[in-house]
Amino acid sequence: MSAEHHLAPETGPALRVKAMEALLREKGLVDSRAIDLLVESYETKIGPRNGAKVVARAWVDPAYRARLLHDATAAIAELGFSGVQGEDMVALENTPDVHNLVVCTLCSCYPWPTLGLPPVWYKSAPYRARAVSDPRGVLREFGLDLPENVEIRVWDTSAEVRYLVIPERPRGTEHMTEDELADIVTRDAMIGVAKV
């Protein structure tokens, strides 16, 4: 297929991507600057800090929590975190009796506006298979050993719906400000492989 010369700046997928971008640019289908801006956005601006703010707000404001559980898309939009792959959000509330875990068994569907792009392990074949077949084992591998009486609900992301787990607020955080609370909410807790 491709003739790879020893002076080629890249090989393999890097070369293919460069060729594709060159062709799309030549045809006027993409603007490289727009690509640059998207890359910058997803590398530096759109990330789990957004979701953490949603969780922190839910922790301090019971009316917000109620709105979030009723219509997550609208409640998340109140904080300004709408966008691609967040058009149809559902918030999953963890309780002492119920622990929620999110997976996309077929690919990597993930709520980008609240969590950014998914981590490598979320996209891996073992996670995609075992989150459904052995969720308790998966959680144990992440260091979370839940008592047997805690129900684990596994949500397989499909079609348009994207899930955000609302972890339980830890004890001893009553004195913390909303910003301080957002600081302790991790990406992994909002996927469901960790508690805060």
Place this chain on the structure above:
Amino acid sequence: MSRIPDLGAVARIPSKDGEPVFQAPWEARAFAMALRLFEQRYYTWQEFQDHLIAEIASPGASADPGQGATMGYYEHWLCALEKLLSEKGLVVADVLDAKISELASAPAPYDEDPSTGGVPEGHSN
């Protein structure tokens, strides 16, 4: 049963929040191109996703819990995008292959700008 790949071992990056979003610049470009073309409505996200799911599920897509499965994700993404663009007549396979050959055989020691396509102007072979 296969283990969840340990990020620290497989990719040598921390497994907490804050690991790099993309493992290489080409992954970022491939991601952003797919998104930009969707934003401009050249295809629906479902169309792209259907191709991505097919790539991931194809025999030969690695089920190895080690490096193969995790490092191959954006390769699947790129294949899905190539196939979708070919299907849509936007970037057909033989034109892409010709461009790849052209870029592969062009010396580019002075080309620092990824948006010029790898062929510096005025630079003779």
